[in-house]
Amino acid sequence: xxxxxxxxGLVCAMDRANVDTDxxxxxxxxxxxxxxxxxxxxxxxxxxxDHGEPGMDNSQRPLNPDFExxxxxxxxxxxxxxxxxxxxxxxxxxxxWAIEDFGFRALxxxxxxxxxxxxxxxxxxxPIVQPAEVVDQLFRETQEAEGYRLHIDLAAQTITTxxxxxxxxxxxxxxxxxxxNGWDEIGLTLRHADEIRAFEDKRKQEQPWLxx
Amino acid sequence: xxxxxxxxxxxxxxxxxxxxxxxCLIYIDRHLVHEVTSPQAFEGLKLAGRQLWxxxxxxxxxxxxxxxxxxxKGIQDPISRTQVETLDANIREFGALAYYPFKxxxxxxxxxxxxxxxxxxxxxxxxxGDSHTSTHGAFxxxxxxxxxxxxxxxxxxxxxVAKKSKAMLVRVDGExxxxxxxxxxxxxxxxxIGTAGGTGYAIEFGGSAIRGLSMEGRMTLCNMAIEGGARxxxxxxxxxxxxxxxxxxxxxxxxxxxxxVAYWNTLKSDEGAQFDAVVELDASEIAPQxxxxxxxxxxxxxxxxxxxxxDQADPVKQASYTRALQYMGLEADTPITDIPVDKVFIGSxxxxxxxxxxxxxxxxxxxxxxxxxxxxxxVPGSGLVKRQAEEEGLDKIFIDAxxxxxxxxxxxxxxxxxxxxxxxxxxxxxxxRNFEGRQGQGGRTHLVSPEMAAAAAIAGHFVDIRxxx
Ligand code: SF4
Numbered sequence: 001x002x003x004x005x006x007x008x009g010l011v012c013a014m015d016r017a018n019v020d021t022d023x024x025x026x027x028x029x030x031x032x033x034x035x036x037x038x039x040x041x042x043x044x045x046x047x048x049x050d051h052g053e054p055g056m057d058n059s060q061r062p063l064n065p066d067f068e069x070x071x072x073x074x075x076x077x078x079x080x081x082x083x084x085x086x087x088x089x090x091x092x093x094x095x096x097w098a099i100e101d102f103g104f105r106a107l108x109x110x111x112x113x114x115x116x117x118x119x120x121x122x123x124x125x126x127p128i129v130q131p132a133e134v135v136d137q138l139f140r141e142t143q144e145a146e147g148y149r150l151h152i153d154l155a156a157q158t159i160t161t162x163x164x165x166x167x168x169x170x171x172x173x174x175x176x177x178x179x180x181n182g183w184d185e186i187g188l189t190l191r192h193a194d195e196i197r198a199f200e201d202k203r204k205q206e207q208p209w210l211x212x
Numbered sequence: 213x214x215x216x217x218x219x220x221x222x223x224x225x226x227x228x229x230x231x232x233x234x235x236c237l238i239y240i241d242r243h244l245v246h247e248v249t250s251p252q253a254f255e256g257l258k259l260a261g262r263q264l265w266x267x268x269x270x271x272x273x274x275x276x277x278x279x280x281x282x283x284x285k286g287i288q289d290p291i292s293r294t295q296v297e298t299l300d301a302n303i304r305e306f307g308a309l310a311y312y313p314f315k316x317x318x319x320x321x322x323x324x325x326x327x328x329x330x331x332x333x334x335x336x337x338x339x340x341g342d343s344h345t346s347t348h349g350a351f352x353x354x355x356x357x358x359x360x361x362x363x364x365x366x367x368x369x370x371x372x373v374a375k376k377s378k379a380m381l382v383r384v385d386g387e388x389x390x391x392x393x394x395x396x397x398x399x400x401x402x403x404x405i406g407t408a409g410g411t412g413y414a415i416e417f418g419g420s421a422i423r424g425l426s427m428e429g430r431m432t433l434c435n436m437a438i439e440g441g442a443r444x445x446x447x448x449x450x451x452x453x454x455x456x457x458x459x460x461x462x463x464x465x466x467x468x469x470x471x472x473v474a475y476w477n478t479l480k481s482d483e484g485a486q487f488d489a490v491v492e493l494d495a496s497e498i499a500p501q502x503x504x505x506x507x508x509x510x511x512x513x514x515x516x517x518x519x520x521x522x523d524q525a526d527p528v529k530q531a532s533y534t535r536a537l538q539y540m541g542l543e544a545d546t547p548i549t550d551i552p553v554d555k556v557f558i559g560s561x562x563x564x565x566x567x568x569x570x571x572x573x574x575x576x577x578x579x580x581x582x583x584x585x586x587x588x589x590x591v592p593g594s595g596l597v598k599r600q601a602e603e604e605g606l607d608k609i610f611i612d613a614x615x616x617x618x619x620x621x622x623x624x625x626x627x628x629x630x631x632x633x634x635x636x637x638x639x640x641x642x643x644x645r646n647f648e649g650r651q652g653q654g655g656r657t658h659l660v661s662p663e664m665a666a667a668a669a670i671a672g673h674f675v676d677i678r679x680x681x
Contacts, residue, residue: 016535017528018407018507022647027628031277031291033251033298035360045649054291083528085408088441089647091343091357092249114377114411114443115343115357122361172375173233185361186260189369192229192237196371199228199239200266209464209472210241210336211268 002124003182007105007152009078013142014068019082020089021116025098028053038094039101043069069102073146081138082109087116096123106152108159110135121175124182126154128169154180215482218448219379219414222354222479226337228371237371241336242348245272245308245363246322247299248628249341253364254302265370267307271331274299274314275321276628280591280618283315292629306367309462312595320594320620323347323561327431328596330460334449334476339366344561344644346437349446350430351453352479354414356443378412378488380442381481383419386495391677393571394429395563395642395661397421397493398436399501403511405491410442413489416481417447421495427456428567435562436644439508448480500677502548503646503659505536510646512548514664514676520544539648540656541636549674551658552584554637556669557651559591559618560625563642563662566600572666573606575677581614582672588615589631591623615669627652640668 029041031054040058045051047069049062063070069077080099086109087095096119099107106126120127130138141161142148151160154176159167171179178185189196204211216224228237250272257263264270277292279285287293296314303311310329312319318329323344326332338348338355341363348355362372382401402409415437417430425433430447437445447453454473457463464472499513510533512519521533521544537544542551558564558572569592581588590610592598598620601607607617624631625643633639633655642665643650646657660668667680 017532020507020645020647022626022645022650026649026653027626030248030628031289031295033255033295035252035255045653051653085411085441088407089343089645091341091345091359093252093341093359093361096359111408111411113408113441115359119359119361122359172235174231174235174373184260185373186262186365186368189237189365189371189373193369195229196237196239196265196369200370203239207335207472207475209468210333212462212464 001122001182001184004105004124004126004154004179006154007078008149009105010074010076011079011081011138011142011148011150012068012074012077013081013139015083015139017083018085018088021087021092021095022089024087024095025092026052030092030094035097036101038098039103042098042102043067076103078103078105079150079152080104080107081135081142082107084110086112088113091115093119093122096120096125100125108135108138121179122185124179126152126179128159130167130169134167215485217379217481217485217487218352218416218446218479219354222335222337223376225335226354234375236374236376238337238374240339240366240370240372241269242271242326242331242338243269243366244322244326244338244340244345245270246276246340246342247274247295248276249360250302250363251295251298252360253367254306256364257367262368264306264367268309269370270308271310271326272299272303272308273312273319273322273325276622276626278314278319278621279629280621280623280631283619287314288630317595320597321561321564321622323435324564324593324597327351328460328594330457330463333457333463334453334479339372343438344435346443346445347431347435347561349434349437349444350427352446352449352476354444354446357438377414377443380410380413380415380489380491381487382415382417382491382493384417384421384493384495385419386421387424388421388495388498389678391500391663392498393661393663394425394432396498396501398433399503399508399511399659400493400498401491402436402440402508403501404493405440407439407507407509408441410437410440413442414444414446415440415442417445418481422447423450426567427452428565431565432562439644449476500661500664502664502674504540504542504548505533506539506646506648507536508644508646508659510536511659514548514674516548518542518544518546518548549676552638552673553640553668554586555633555639556585556588556665557624557639557641557643558662558665559589559593559623560643561593562644564591564593564597566597568642568662569597569601569606570604572662573609575663575666575680576613576670577609579613579670581669584672585669588669589618589624590615591618592620594620624651626650640665640674
């Protein structure tokens with residue numbers, strides 16, 4: 001996993017609530033057996049004017065000029081500013097894969113759906129929850145100033161605006177350590193293999209029917 | 213000793229270790245695996261040279277991509293076929309407790325087959341790379357969806373790294389009226405708390421109306437917990453749970469059964485247990501529900517009219533209402549019963565069990581599909597459900613009415629196979645999501661119960677099932 005330490009990134013504001021995983025990556029793209037290459041189909045139904053299918057040459061497809069990601073001012077954005085309940089719907093990790101593959105490294109919203117939130121951390125993406133007023137302010141500032149960038153410092157758990165205003169955010173120690181170091185979580189867990197085995201043996205004694 | 217919630221008990225009994233910040237390593241008893249969210253996980257295992265920790269925890273099937281007709285022709289779409297074949301190869305290489313591949317007589321939707329084989333048991337942790345894993349909570353299990361990285365993590369370590377959620381009690385007391393089902397209860401709850409209302413919570417459904425539901429009904433309800441934002445939904449163990457499980461393939465037998473039931477009987481919230489939030493509904497006030505928008509929280513009683521965005525004070529909500537009506541091709545203030553439908557889908561892990569098909573057949577018997585309805589798909593949740601329905605003659609009732617009787621699978625719940633809506637088509641669907649494009653690009657989905665879907669197929673528009681005798 002790519003480590004995440006600091007980011008000074010352009011912000012793309014996406015002003016809609018309840019953006020669901022079917023919108024983030026439509027199901028026809030879930031048929032892939034790979035982890036990469038989903039970026040060109042991120043928000044496919046909103047981003048293009050035609051219907052997308054796997055295997056198409058996306059560079060030839062007509063773009064929806066009104067859709068946020070297509071606005072020239074947001075080209076190269078690395079921070080996605082979103083509204084409530086972002087990522088609701090399915091557990092598909094293709095959603096964070098597509099967001100990451102597109103080039104985003106962090107997301108800021110008043111709330112995220114649980115499974116999506118969790119999936120982000122496994123892919124070097126940092127989802128940040130901020131109070132609604134802060135998100136409102138960031139939306140205003142992003143929309144008013146072209147080229148609006150935020151500075152995110154994971155170690156310090158802060159977001160700094162261009163005017164120097166600082167907002168802090170929460171993250172569990174475990175997730176922070178994994179992101180900062182780009183650790184493979186499975187490897188970390190397997191360091192406790194003995195404990196897992198001991199737990200399992202006890203369980204086998206107590207509830208043998210679970211191990212039939 | 214302090215009182216505990218069912219969720220406390222399930223959580224605490226699975227903690228392998230706990231870090232200072234509250235992050236836990238949670239042991240996983242059952243891992244359900246399907247073709248869409250597993251290939252990258254198996255690939256990750258192989259690349260790292262890792263093995264499955266415990267292959268007997270895995271139950272697997274192919275469901276999302278499989279066609280629901282002309283099975284003899286195989287899977288036409290080459291990309292879908294590759295995904296199903298990849299699962300096949302992976303399970304053959306790594307092993308599993310049970311595997312129901314494409315065309316197997318027991319193949320079906322992963323959340324239907326787990327319980328029907330007794331592979332979902334009370335007191336278990338159940339995970340699957342699918343958000344509707346919450347379904348299995350109906351058995352007093354802690355069940356929730358996970359992403360593909362976590363699928364790989366469970367495969368390699370039999371554990372998950374997780375933090376405990378808060379606990380919410382949704383209590384529904386009283387008696388459900390005629391024609392009101394578990395699906396309507398689920399939609400009414402989501403209408404009340406919103407699609408983010410349960411975010412950060414594990415929900416326990418309780419109250420006399422929930423105890424009155426069959427296991428099928430409880431599964432429908434827990435299935436939709438995720439649409440209310442909660443990863444997990446659950447219902448306490450009782451005689452109905454035991455009755456459902458007894459004699460099923462992977463359920464304990466003989467002396468083991470008695471021991472298990474003795475333990476399972478403790479799987480309920482203690483008297484006086486504290487919840488972080490409590491939501492109450494009066495069952496007698498719940499009417500049959502129909503969604504009108506593009507989120508499950510955009511739902512109303514069938515007797516209502518389509519809402520007017522202008523009545524919404526919150527500007528973000530107003531904009532989302534306007535957008536939803538535009539996408540759905542609906543005018544504000546239209547009575548819901550005036551909305552015609554083009555297609556009807558009865559199926560999905562929410563409503564494709566035998567009880568659902570019986571309820572639909574009861575409405576349909578001796579009637580015919582309306583002329584304006586182009587297609588009615590009846591897709592049983594599994595091979596077992598299909599055979600049972602055929603034994604009872606339900607297939608005949610549907611076929612006589614002009615409906616299509618199909619092979620099991622996810623089908624038009626998410627339209628990854630050939631079953632889908634065309635742009636602009638309107639569907640009465642028993643599935644769980646009415647998101648834009650969910651059933652096909654540009655398709656318009658209204659979520660309802662099986663009875664309401666069947667009645668809409670006959671009438672050609674939504675009707676109040678209570679006056680459709
Ligand atoms: S039936 Fe629908 S919701 Fe259920 S597992 Fe299949 S696609 Fe997902």
